[in-house]
Amino acid sequence: MxxxxxxxxxxxxxxxxxxxxxxxxxxxxxxxxxxxxxxxxxxxxxxxxxxxxxxxxxxxxxxxxxxxxxxxxxxxxxxxxxxxxxxxxxxxxxxxxxxSSEPDRGGTAGISPKQEYRILKILQEEVKKEVKGRLSGSLHNKVHLALCMKAQPKQVDSPLARGIKIGMQPHYPATPRTNVIEVFEHPEVAGKLLILGAPGAGKTTMLLDLAKQLLARNEEDFEQPIPVLLDLSSWQKDEQSIFDWVVAQLNLRHRVRADVGQRWLREQKLLPLLDGLDELASERQAKCVEAINAWLQSDERPGRVVVCSRLKEYESHEASLNLNGAICLLPLEQSQIKEYLLRVTGPELWQSIASDPALLDLAQTPLFLSIITLAHQEISLPEWHQLASSQERQRYLFDAYIRRMLERTIKSQEYTEHKKPTSEKTRYWLIWLAQRLKAGNQTEFLIEKMQPTWLQERxxxxxxxxxxxxxxxxxxxxxxxxxxxxxxxxxxxxxxxxxxxxxxxxxxxxxxxxxxxxxxxxxxxxxxxxxxxxxxxxxxxxxxxxxxxxxxxxxxxxxxxxxxxxxxxxxxxxxxxxxxxxxxxxxxxxxxxxxxxxxxxxxxxxxxxxxxxxxxxxxxxxxxxxxxxxxxxxxxxxxxxxxxxxxxxxxxxxxxxxxxxxxxxxxxxxxxxxxxxxxxxxxxxxSGNIPWNYARFLNYATERLLLQRVGGSYRFTHDLLREHFAQMPERS
Structure with a gap:
């Protein structure tokens, strides 16, 4: 010192x-x-x-x-x-x-064309695996059903739609047997399409089918854009543009660097497929439509894009998307229902459904037809006839489906017969997961994405x-x-x-x-x-x-x-x-x-x-x-x-x-x-909210057809099932 x-x-x-x-x-x-x-x-x-x-x-x-x-x-x-x-x-x-005060230099510094090609191939394989996994786990695809559609040009605000409102008819094909890619690629639609339908009508399944066909074309010609599946329910900031949101989602879901994602979108190397517009809160849906329209009119507008939404929720607000075409999925016809049931279960179930107007009405929705087919053993007709409303019948069918999936005999790869969780624990853990996903406006779950905000009690x-x-x-x-x-x-x-x-x-x-x-x-x-x-x-x-x-x-x-x-x-x-x-x-x-x-x-x-x-x-x-x-x-x-x-x-x-x-x-x-x-x-x-080995349990729930697994991510087999679990009481 x-x-x-x-x-x-x-x-x-x-x-x-x-x-x-x-x-x-x-x-x-x-x-x-x-x-x-x-x-x-x-x-x-x-x-x-x-x-x-x-x-x-x-x-x-x-x-x-x-x-x-x-x-x-x-x-x-x-x-x-x-x-x-x-x-x-x-x-x-x-x-x-x-x-940052530094000027935007643009480009993707540090990535050579060879590296970019490799990264695009990885992204292509990742999306391909996701599409394949979700289609294979879809209840709609246990037995293939041809989804019917019709053109709904008045649902979009485009030059063509304004002409249709004064008496013109759409020239793009949208008949009951039309393949969705035919509508998507028609010159008057030009790759900007809106898919509408009732809950469980098969909108997401059609979107996945379109992605599958677009991936096949990308494999044949790598200059074609790679489709990417994104869920609009995660758009939660009014000030965030849809372009920036897509870039953020590419980084979150596929680890695409922000500057790389921006350039790929501007160069139209990616084709956004946007699902879940209806899953936003009702007051935010109109704002999201306005944000998408602003993106479609900006200098960064996409060359092609597809949006999915439930029909009722989309019609509840005045704003319309500036897309070129719209289709609406139709209820199944009785002939389709009969053919489906005869192939899967035989004539007995068809006769029971045909004799009950309320059950037949629900069977016109592909999701509920699949649920009825898989869980018909759990349906009690006397109890069914006591239900007064459509909402009560839907809840009854979901409860019957859950009971059937939990009680049916399977050879589990995850648990031995004496080690598997009880039906009560399985139900509670799935209810808790559904509630957390709903609170976070999420449809997909990764174990590593669990956050401390999931802790509810002090x-x-x-x-x-x-x-x-x-x-x-x-x-x-x-x-x-x-x-x-x-x-x-x-x-x-x-x-x-x-x-x-x-x-x-x-x-x-x-x-x-x-x-x-x-x-x-x-x-x-x-x-x-x-x-x-x-x-x-x-x-x-x-x-x-x-x-x-x-x-x-x-x-x-x-x-x-x-x-x-x-x-x-x-x-x-x-x-x-x-x-x-x-x-x-x-x-x-x-x-x-x-x-x-x-x-x-x-x-x-x-x-x-x-x-x-x-x-x-x-x-x-x-x-x-x-x-x-x-x-x-x-x-x-x-x-x-x-x-x-x-x-x-x-x-x-x-x-x-x-x-x-x-x-x-x-x-x-x-x-x-x-x-x-x-x-x-x-x-x-x-606290009892999750099991010790979470991945093992989630795989078990996948075996029970309650969840879907794609790689390391999980989601409920349908969003309506997730919503039903989220509304169920935790202790029954």
């Missing part, structure tokens, strides 16, 4: 001024969750760092080497936390700094928060033991190394993870890290860039740490801290630019995202830990060797770099994701 009282007073004043400036910046930071917590953590860590450095500069004569090692570990820990928390504060500034949320801390502490122990053995064990013995390592690990878990697991932003979202790739070009760009938020925080951190080190230890030691922090910030910028995810990633198995995140966390920790250790150890050691003993400086820098690298790599590339996901699953399992 400097001996001159005047110099000590001057340095203290500067440190106080910088600390005051930091706290005064709090009101000017964006009003976002976590800003106060981040600034207070920085101040607290600086105080602890200062106390540790002061103690190490003049340790009591009675202090042992073990005590010195523990205090030194505490100082390193605070320095690590300060670096990471400063980076988090940078991220808060960057996320809320508004649109006790569950508190258990999740505490669980993140405790599990984070357990994760920190192996890192702490490794560092303790490397640092203290080699000098003071294995026992001392293990002691300091355990202390370091528990401090890591109980001090750092609460900032991540309990932060308001992290509480709301779990983001998976599925793939890692390295780009030297992007890494160099990250090292060379000097963004304003990083510059502000970097200069502040270096100045404050340097002044603190100069005040408490030595001016040369303060200069060493400035250089080391500057090197850390540069390395982190280069790492963030160079190590990133791939553009498209397949979801082949359930919970694939979490398993990949765990693997990437380990790989990221090893890569970043070694990188930071070597670079900081060599460069920082050489610089620090001018201030303190070279061996001590090298050991300090090597272990400090390894600690920072391991923690950044582990947490930034999937570690926090795994901690949050495991804790969330544990809380939900303990």
């Amino acid at each position: 400097p001996d001159d009282p005047l110099l000590r007073l001057l340095l203290g004043a500067v440190v106080a001024a910088v600390l005051g400036w930091l706290l005064n910046q709090l009101p000017s930071l964006p009003q976002v969750p976590g800003r106060t917590f981040s600034v207070l953590r920085l101040a607290f860590e600086l105080v602890i760092l200062g106390v540790s450095l002061s103690w190490l500069a003049n340790p009591p004569e009675s202090s042992s080497e073990k005590t010195k090692a523990l205090v030194e570990a505490l100082g390193i820990l605070c320095l690590v936390f300060f670096t990471i928390d400063a980076s988090q504060l940078v991220n808060i500034l960057r996320r809320n700094a508004g649109p 006790s569950q949320k508190r258990a999740y928060q505490i669980g993140c801390v405790l599990i984070g502490g357990l994760v920190g122990v192996p890192i702490g033991v490794l560092i303790g053995v490397l640092r203290s064990g080699l000098m003071f013995g294995l026992k001392s190394g293990l002691t300091s390592g355990l202390t370091f690990g528990l401090m890591f878990g109980l001090m750092f993870v609460p900032g991540v697991g309990l932060g308001p932003r992290q509480m709301d979202e779990i983001s998976v890290v599925e793939t890692l790739s390295w780009s030297w070009k992007k890494a160099w760009s990250g090292l060379c860039r000097i963004p304003i938020p990083e510059l502000r925080i970097g200069l502040l951190s270096g100045l404050l740490s340097g002044l603190l080190g100069s005040l408490l230890v030595d001016p040369k030691f303060g200069a060493m801290l400035v250089l080391m922090l500057a090197l850390l910030f540069r390395l982190r910028l280069g790492l963030r630019g160079g190590l990133s995810g791939l553009e498209v990633e397949r979801k082949a198995t359930p919970n694939q995202g979490i398993r990949r995140s765990a693997c990437n966390a380990v790989c990221g920790a090893l890569i970043v830990g070694l990188m930071f250790s070597l670079i900081i150890g060599m460069v920082g050691g050489l610089i620090s060797g001018l201030v303190v003993e070279p061996i001590v400086a090298l050991r300090f820098m090597l272990t400090t770099g390894l600690v920072i690298g391991l923690i950044i790599g582990l947490l930034q590339y999937g570690g926090i994701t795994c901690i949050q996901h495991f804790t969330l699953r544990l809380v939900l399992w303990q």
Whole structure:
């Protein structure tokens, strides 16, 4: 520590001024969750760092080497936390700094034509697998039914439709036996089509059939656009354009990078097939129609697009889509119903249906005809005749279908006969899942997409928060033991190394993870890290860039740490801290630019995202830990060797770099994701909301024809079935 009282007073004043400036910046930071917590953590860590450095500069004569090692570990820990928390504060500034001032260069930098072709082929195979899986699991396709249609040109607002309103007739074919692709490709429709129908009429099945035929043409001629299935129920922001929403959905569902998705849409390499307009809230449907029309009239308008909606909901608002053609699916004719039932069950069921007008009326809908066929053993005609309304009859049929699917004898690939869940548990778990999907306006479910917002009770949320801390502490122990053995064990013995390592690990878990697991932003979202790739070009760009938020925080951190080190230890030691922090910030910028995810990633198995995140966390920790250790150890050691003993400086820098690298790599590339996901699953399992092996149960529900599985995603066999489960009482 400097001996001159005047110099000590001057340095203290500067440190106080910088600390005051930091706290005064709090009101000017964006009003976002976590800003106060981040600034207070920085101040607290600086105080602890200062106390540790002061103690190490003049340790009591009675202090042992073990005590010195523990205090030194505490100082390193605070320095690590300060670096990471400063980076988090940078991220808060960057996320809320508004649109980037850099010009939009367009294009898809970094992707060659060969890479683009490969990514498009992956997307093509992914969509093909989705279409095949959903068609094979559709109740409509257990026995093929030819869906009938008729033209409804008045449902769309186009030049052709305006002509039809004064007496003209559409020239595009839409007879009961017409194939949908004939209508879609007719010159007067030109690939802009609206599909309407009653609930369960087969709109989604027709859309999937159209996608299947379009995929076949894309395989023959790769210049043809690839159809992509998207659900409009996820459009929840009025200010978000449909173009931006499609780009976001491509990234969410297929991992297509935003700039790549934008260019593909502009170049019409993709053909959006938009389902579920009617699943939006009634007041939002008209807004969505207006947003689609704005997209159709913009410079980014699609060449071809298809929209699906229920007829009644579409007609409930005045706005009409600016598409070229519209078709409406017709109820099944009695001859079709009779032919279907005679092929599947024989004459007895047909005779029962034909003699009951209410049952025959519902059988005209393909969905309910399939349900009646599969669950007719559970239908009691005396109970049926007591039902007064159509809604009661529909609920009765769904209940009969669920009972039949749960009680029928199957050879399960997931459970043995004595291990399978009871019908009551299966029903409850599906009710809970349907309610969560409905609350989140979702139709598709992936295990890795479960979020903390699914926790309904306050006790569950508190258990999740505490669980993140405790599990984070357990994760920190192996890192702490490794560092303790490397640092203290080699000098003071294995026992001392293990002691300091355990202390370091528990401090890591109980001090750092609460900032991540309990932060308001992290509480709301779990983001998976599925793939890692390295780009030297992007890494160099990250090292060379000097963004304003990083510059502000970097200069502040270096100045404050340097002044603190100069005040408490030595001016040369303060200069060493400035250089080391500057090197850390540069390395982190280069790492963030160079190590990133791939553009498209397949979801082949359930919970694939979490398993990949765990693997990437380990790989990221090893890569970043070694990188930071070597670079900081060599460069920082050489610089620090001018201030303190070279061996001590090298050991300090090597272990400090390894600690920072391991923690950044582990947490930034999937570690926090795994901690949050495991804790969330544990809380939900303990509450009885889900089984322990969720993928196994979901596969079992698929065997029971209650869910469909495509790769690693699940959905109910029909949206009406999902709605029925969501309305069922949890305990019956």
